[in-house]
Amino acid sequence: xxxxxxxxxxxxxxxxxxxxxxxxxxxxxxxxxxxxxxxxxxxxxxxxxxxxxxxxxxxxxxxxxxxxxxxxxxxxxxxxxxxxxxxxxxxxxxxxxxxxxxxxxxxxxxxxxxxxxxxxxxxxxxxxxxxxxxxxxxxxxxxxxxxxxxxxxxxxxxxxxxxxxxxxxxxxxxxxxxxxxxxxxxxxxxxxxxxxxxxxxxxxxxxxxxxxxxxxxxxxxxxxxxxxxxxxxxxxxxxxxxxxxxxxxxxxxxxxxxxxxxxxxxxxxxxxxxxxxxxx
Amino acid sequence: xxxxxxxxxxxxxxxxxxxxxxxxxxxxxxxxxxxxxxxxxxxxxxxxxxxxxxxxxxxxxxxxxxxxxxxxxxxxxxxxxxxxxxxxxxxxxxxxxxxxxxxxxxxxxxxxxxxxxxxxxxxxxxxxxxxxxxxxxxxxxxxxxxxxxxxxxxxxxxxxxxxxxxxxxxxxxxxxxxxxxxxxxxxxxxxxxxxxxxxxxxxxxxxxxxxxxxxxxxxxxxxxxxxxxxxxxxxxxxxxxxxxxxxxxxxxx
Numbered sequence: 168x169x170x171x172x173x174x175x176x177x178x179x180x181x182x183x184x185x186x187x188x189x190x191x192x193x194x195x196x197x198x199x200x201x202x203x204x205x206x207x208x209x210x211x212x213x214x215x216x217x218x219x220x221x222x223x224x225x226x227x228x229x230x231x232x233x234x235x236x237x238x239x240x241x242x243x244x245x246x247x248x249x250x251x252x253x254x255x256x257x258x259x260x261x262x263x264x265x266x267x268x269x270x271x272x273x274x275x276x277x278x279x280x281x282x283x284x285x286x287x288x289x290x291x292x293x294x295x296x297x298x299x300x301x302x303x304x305x306x307x308x309x310x311x312x313x314x315x316x317x318x319x320x321x322x323x324x325x326x327x328x329x330x331x332x333x334x335x336x337x338x339x340x341x342x343x344x345x346x347x348x349x350x351x352x353x354x355x356x357x358x359x360x361x362x363x364x365x366x367x368x369x370x371x372x373x374x375x376x377x378x379x380x381x382x383x384x385x386x387x388x389x390x391x392x393x394x395x396x397x398x399x400x401x402x403x404x405x406x407x408x409x410x411x412x413x414x415x416x417x418x419x420x421x422x423x424x425x426x427x428x429x430x431x432x433x434x435x436x437x438x439x440x441x442x443x444x445x446x447x
Numbered sequence: 448x449x450x451x452x453x454x455x456x457x458x459x460x461x462x463x464x465x466x467x468x469x470x471x472x473x474x475x476x477x478x479x480x481x482x483x484x485x486x487x488x489x490x491x492x493x494x495x496x497x498x499x500x501x502x503x504x505x506x507x508x509x510x511x512x513x514x515x516x517x518x519x520x521x522x523x524x525x526x527x528x529x530x531x532x533x534x535x536x537x538x539x540x541x542x543x544x545x546x547x548x549x550x551x552x553x554x555x556x557x558x559x560x561x562x563x564x565x566x567x568x569x570x571x572x573x574x575x576x577x578x579x580x581x582x583x584x585x586x587x588x589x590x591x592x593x594x595x596x597x598x599x600x601x602x603x604x605x606x607x608x609x610x611x612x613x614x615x616x617x618x619x620x621x622x623x624x625x626x627x628x629x630x631x632x633x634x635x636x637x638x639x640x641x642x643x644x645x646x647x648x649x650x651x652x653x654x655x656x657x658x659x660x661x662x663x664x665x666x667x668x669x670x671x672x673x674x675x676x677x678x679x680x681x682x683x684x685x686x687x688x689x690x691x692x693x694x695x696x697x698x699x700x
Contacts, residue, residue: 194470200573200593202566209573210471213589216582227580234577234585245472294649297476298510305510306673308482308503311496315503316486320469320477327473361684363655368680370510370646371662372673377507378643379542379636407667413637417644418651427521430641431549438546438634442626447633 180260181221186253188217190335193252194328197245206242211277218256222263233259236270243281244288246331250346251280253338276343287350295362296326302369306376378410383445448492448536448613455491456532457606459484461598463524464558466590481506481527481548488531501531504541505548507639511646522555525605532609537616542635543628549638551608558600565600566593658683 193214200209215237223230243251254276262268300319307315337345349355382401386394401408420430441447448456462468463478477483485502489495509523530548534541573588620628651659662680665671671679 194473195466196589197471199466199471200566200569200589201563202570203563204567204570205573209569209585209589212573212577213585216585219582223580230582231578231580234580234582235574238573238577245470290649292472292476293512297480298646298650301480301482301506301510302673303677305482305503305506308486308499308506311500313486313489313495313499316483316499319480320483323476324469324473327476328470357688360655361688363650363652364658364687365677365680365684366646366650367655367659368662368683369673369677370643370650371659371664372666372671372676373507373510374640374643375663375666376673377504378640380633380640405667407663410640411663411667414640414643414647417640418647421641421644421648427641427645428553430644431638434637434641435546435634438630438637442630442633 180263181218181256185217185221186256186335186339189214189256190249190252190332192217193249194245194331197248205238205240207248208237208239208241211241212237214252215255215259218259222259229263232270236273239274239277241277241281243285244292246292246327247284247288247334248281249331250284250334250338251277253335253340254280254343254346255338257339257342280343280346283347283350287355291355291359292327295359295366297323299362299366299369302366302373305373309377374410374414375407378407378414380409380413380447382409383447448532448610450610452491453606453610453613456488456528456609457602459487459491460524460528460605461601463528464562464597464601465594479524481509481523481530484524484527485531488528489535492532492535494535497535498531501534501541501544502527504635505530505545508545508549508642509552510642511649512642521549521552522558523552525555525558526552529605529608529612533612533616536613537620539616539620540628540632540635542633543631545635545638546631558604561600562593562597565596569593 193210196213197207197210199213201207202209212234215233219230219233219237223233237255255273258266258268258273258276300323304315304319308319334346337349381397384396386396388394405411417430417434420433421427438447459478463474463484466474468474469477478487482499482503485505486495486499488502489498492498505527506523508526509521512521512523526548529551530544533539533547534544539547569588569592572592573585576582576584576588647659658680662676665679666673666676
């Protein structure tokens, strides 16, 4: 007991490297055995193994219990999910130190956090950060700049691991309320609003630069002259008017609930008919 | 395409779907994206510039691609890798390459569903290790077995498609003739509108909408390309948010 008290005063049973090792396992292998039954459950168990090994080194029963409670269903976003890794590690540590935490406490914290974290994380990365970085670098890459994909990758990697590491520590040292508050705070909303504005503007530029659609319609006029619809009308009024109309049409169809596959098929049909008739 | 090149290309497809080398979502955001895997395939085929151009063009289709809660509507890495490989070996125009790549991406979604279904078979083994209290064995069920399965599911079909597709694509293109290629080009030019439409679905909202038209007008009338446009709008966004903060402060409530 003396020994235990001593540890308790020092406050930590886990070493920094255990936490880091758990986090890296999570960042790399969270979806390695992704499956419909447990989703990232096995990945979560794998991430917890350095923690379990340290805390239950001489306690086979405790080890089995801990492994079982982290094999359950789990599904969230990778980088933001780091917070759950930190938090769960802290809880396991507290439990080992004698805190009254049963399996329910763990599963309610894990399931309570995974939804909000995925709810912020999926749109944040896939809806804002990745598209913004992509549109920024795609323009360069399409012109043949091989550095663009490399810069894109490097910036994303740093951002993503930076956020993950920050949340790991937040989860471990601060706990669940801090994390939930953060997910609902105004700061994140401000970032998302600003990113939405920038994203819209850049996407607008993307339509003008990279959607190509022009008509080949020519109208024969009297004195043997030919009126070329595209160059003599559209290009003079608004060069990208057809790509703009097409993009808004696609958006409208998708918003109506038409699947992207069907929209693609419509475009294929339009392309074939337009190409054969000489309209496009 | 040589056998070695086809092997390397198929290995890139496995990597794009594996945890390596950038981590779970890291790989998915980096090597899985056609712009990045296009560059890698270009390097393998000896033409990194062309690989980047084709990959980036294919990527236009998948900018606003969101996979949430374990669903995956298309495999953009297969579209990017095979699309780039076939376009370079067949000497196809980039826009026609996009038209070829998109159906490949739809086909590739089978791998995703198959993997999530088959990986379920490993769950009992994970439970067995838990019952025995053996954390040191978890890597077998989380890495070794599912990654072996994934390797078989990705490497073999991609190798066959790259090697045999690469061998015949040139003949096929010649046989198809000019009209078909012209139509593929028209379709490929229009397809980015679908990808952009999907992105708009996520961000074309509220006060931000007018900026879509502003960005379009600046680009179409003044020919501003994406990089300077992004920087200009970064400033405009900051100004807008600052003004909004002030207006909101004095008129709120």
